[in-house]
Amino acid sequence: MRIRCDDLGVSYTSGGRNIDALAGVTLEIGEGEFVSLVGPSGCGKTSLLRALGGFVQPRSGTVTRSGDTGDGSIALVMQEDSLFPWMTVLENATFALEMDGVPRAAREDAAQPMLRRFGLAGRERAYPQDLSAGMKQRAAVARAFLSRAGLLLMDEPFGALDAMTRQMLQRELLDEWTSSRRTVLFVTHDVEEAVLLGSRILVMTPQPGAISAVFGVPFAYPRSYELTLTSGFVRLKREIHALLGVGPMEARTRG
Amino acid sequence: MKRLLVRLWLPALGVAVWELVTLCRWLDPLFFPSPGLLLQTFWRLTRNGELAHHLGATLGRLGVAYVAGSAAGIAAGLILGSLPFWRQSVQGVLSGLYASPKVALLPAFLVLFGINDVSRILPAAISCFVLMTMYSVDAARAVKPNYVDLARSCGAGRRALFFRVYLPACLPSLFTGLRVGLGTGLVIVVAAEMLGAPSGLGEFIWITGQTLAVDKMYAGIAVCALLGAGTNYLFERLERRMVPWVR
Numbered sequence: 289m290r291i292r293c294d295d296l297g298v299s300y301t302s303g304g305r306n307i308d309a310l311a312g313v314t315l316e317i318g319e320g321e322f323v324s325l326v327g328p329s330g331c332g333k334t335s336l337l338r339a340l341g342g343f344v345q346p347r348s349g350t351v352t353r354s355g356d357t358g359d360g361s362i363a364l365v366m367q368e369d370s371l372f373p374w375m376t377v378l379e380n381a382t383f384a385l386e387m388d389g390v391p392r393a394a395r396e397d398a399a400q401p402m403l404r405r406f407g408l409a410g411r412e413r414a415y416p417q418d419l420s421a422g423m424k425q426r427a428a429v430a431r432a433f434l435s436r437a438g439l440l441l442m443d444e445p446f447g448a449l450d451a452m453t454r455q456m457l458q459r460e461l462l463d464e465w466t467s468s469r470r471t472v473l474f475v476t477h478d479v480e481e482a483v484l485l486g487s488r489i490l491v492m493t494p495q496p497g498a499i500s501a502v503f504g505v506p507f508a509y510p511r512s513y514e515l516t517l518t519s520g521f522v523r524l525k526r527e528i529h530a531l532l533g534v535g536p537m538e539a540r541t542r543g
Numbered sequence: 544m545k546r547l548l549v550r551l552w553l554p555a556l557g558v559a560v561w562e563l564v565t566l567c568r569w570l571d572p573l574f575f576p577s578p579g580l581l582l583q584t585f586w587r588l589t590r591n592g593e594l595a596h597h598l599g600a601t602l603g604r605l606g607v608a609y610v611a612g613s614a615a616g617i618a619a620g621l622i623l624g625s626l627p628f629w630r631q632s633v634q635g636v637l638s639g640l641y642a643s644p645k646v647a648l649l650p651a652f653l654v655l656f657g658i659n660d661v662s663r664i665l666p667a668a669i670s671c672f673v674l675m676t677m678y679s680v681d682a683a684r685a686v687k688p689n690y691v692d693l694a695r696s697c698g699a700g701r702r703a704l705f706f707r708v709y710l711p712a713c714l715p716s717l718f719t720g721l722r723v724g725l726g727t728g729l730v731i732v733v734a735a736e737m738l739g740a741p742s743g744l745g746e747f748i749w750i751t752g753q754t755l756a757v758d759k760m761y762a763g764i765a766v767c768a769l770l771g772a773g774t775n776y777l778f779e780r781l782e783r784r785m786v787p788w789v790r
Contacts, residue, residue, distance in 0.1 A: 341696060343692045343695070361698040362696040363696065363697075364696040366689060366693070369689040369690065370693065372711070373788050374712065374786075374788050375711075375788075383694075384697040387694075387699050416788075431697075437696075441696075
């Protein structure tokens with residue numbers, strides 16, 4: 289799926305005041321591209337993602353989604369509440385397929401290998417409340433992968449996970465993207481994660497949220513975690529950090 | 544077994560103390576018959592079908608009032624939950640009805656509809672309706688927008704949104720409301736029956752009390768208590784089945 293937005297503005301009211309979450313955002317994400325969106329918390333990342341997904345009505349500007357990969361639906365993974373508490377792991381993971389009209393038996397056949405890969409075998413009938421945070425997120429990612437959506441919108445999906453689960457899911461995400469070539473927009477506040485995963489990085493600055501810089505990531509796929517130790521990776525990371533205003537603090541601690 | 548013991552020891556102790564107090568004649572047995580006598584009376588009235596007759600009449604009225612009132616309330620509440628204009632328009636009336644003691648309306652119903660089953664059923668039905676409307680509106684409004692976005696992103700249409708998201712998300716609150724509503728409904732039906740009904744637990748308790756057949760009166764009260772406890776137990780079982788994700 290391709291997404292374009294022109295001069296996008298999103299605002300919401302809070303305590304009777306009108307707050308501009310986004311202003312003048314213009315961007316384009318190509319078919320099958322993996323774009324990371326980084327920025328400090330509260331900079332409007334989630335607003336942008338929700339506007340691009342069509343979940344909020346923009347105050348100004350336009351959003352167009354086009355393209356022929358997938359069924360036109362969107363797979364959404366959020367940081368929390370990504371699973372319906374009233375559905376079992378299996379029902380949650382196969383919900384997108386169910387909405388697509390795939391028969392139950394076929395849905396479950398498709399889900400079994402995925403759930404096994406994600407360490408959820410044997411927990412198919414469990415409800416989300418009985419799962420650890422890591423398992424919940426793995427089930428949510430499984431649903432996104434199982435769906436036929438042409439676009440994956442991920443809003444800090446690994447933000448609350450332990451380092452090991454996060455690395456495992458990052459690897460799975462890259463594998464999945466490499467094989468399916470669906471368009472991915474990945475929101476994170478972790479610069480390292482953004483660089484490790486994305487082929488392009490959008491840097492956002494707050495109040496009102498706007499794209500302040502775009503970086504191409506020059507590293508070829510498949511990527512492994514080793515990449516984070518190379519000097520090119522660290523240089524790019526430092527450049528983005530400086531832009532986000534993390535630089536001066538580093539200087540202070542050094543001096 | 545252990546749970547049963549935990550639930551029963553306190554009532555059992557109460558009965559034992561009561562027996563002791565009446566045995567020692569600390570209380571007038573005319574007004575406080577011993578549990579032994581009550582048990583005999585209870586058994587006799589159960590055997591001759593008198594209690595069953597009145598219980599049946601009460602259950603019939605309660606059933607109609609409860610099912611119709613609650614179902615209409617749930618439907619109205621869930622619909623109002625998605626219509627802010629109408630919700631705000633009826634909010635005042637609903638809160639007023641919710642807060643007012645419905646038994647206070649019984650005389651008005653008797654005047655309006657006469658001494659018949661309509662005026663015994665309608666007040667309870669209205670109570671259940673108002674209660675379930677309040678519970679369902681709140682439940683529908685508390686559904687996290689995240690879940691709605693998520694379902695829509697998966698391609699859920701209006702039907703799927705209602706049956707797979709809104710309804711299950713509201714179900715735990717609806718069950719709480721249904722449980723409260725059953726208790727409220729029983730109170731109002733029994734109270735209404737005291738005002739000149741030909742049958743029913745309320746009528747039975749009222750008449751036996753007025754004629755100083757105190758043991759019979761207590762037997763009637765005991766049936767009400769058992770009815771309340773029994774339906775509550777059934778509700779717990781049903782809730783565990785229907786809302787397995789909440790514990």
